[in-house]
Amino acid sequence: MINEQIRDKEVRLIGADGEQIGIISAREAQRMANEKNLDLVKIAPQAKPPVCKIMDYGKYKFDAAKKEKEARKKQKTITVKEVRLSPNIQQNDLNTKLRNAQKFLQDGDKVKISVVFRGREMMHKDRGFEILDQATAQLKEFGEADGKPKLEGKSMGVLVSPK
Template structure:
């Protein structure tokens, strides 16, 4: 009799311990994202199935939905898990995932804030320094930034502004393959300025 109570005691401890472990495992288990709910990953429930052409095929349970997917030799992907019934679509999952990733990259790219960078040139700049400045302009434009090119004339140098204007026009012309002119070249006081934006 004593041994019987001992067995019951340890059995209760085992059951309680198992319940605690099961709860912890359940809590730490991560649910897949909606975009990952496809094929055998779709949960039990009712589904409104839409085919590849966008036509509604009706309401199916999980078993029927998977069977339909297998018969048509195409993936079944949940596109709305919050509705009742859930909405699933017959499609190529890998292609769908690729398009989603591409769309996310494009959205992220458009969301990037364009910064106005400035490159200052001297009317007496030598060829080596000019090439270095041009490389900087190319770098800024490729990063998606706008570039303000400026040339300041000091003292009597303003009398030779035509020469500086010619140099700047040539620079802008050389950049037309990677840039568009947002603000055309103009002389304000003793300084020429122009703003370029990356080509689309």
């Protein structure tokens, strides 16, 4: 609430410089704000008596919006990158895929390593566990696995978070 919207009889007033003026009537506080060409803003309505401050409300709103925009700029969105492997992958191919996963982890992204089974490959689930264990062991210095490998339909996967 600002200016004439404040209907309380008495308010605790804080000046434009931040000094405590004390408990005065709302009309007197409004008059003081008008003398300085500023607004009277209720900042703590639940207090007894309510706390009001003399400030430039337009500038306050502008600064608050600016701070919020800066906070959104500094936010880092975490994305999940996926590296897909097969149960009969050769060692050199595995090393190439894990180098890509290493780059993703260094950039701060989470990596989902998944082994996709096709047809009769589902009979050799233990090969999938071996590959995922080997992959998480090679990526140990860049990230940690979030749990054990899980079988989800025709794929088995583990999520690796950066350190």
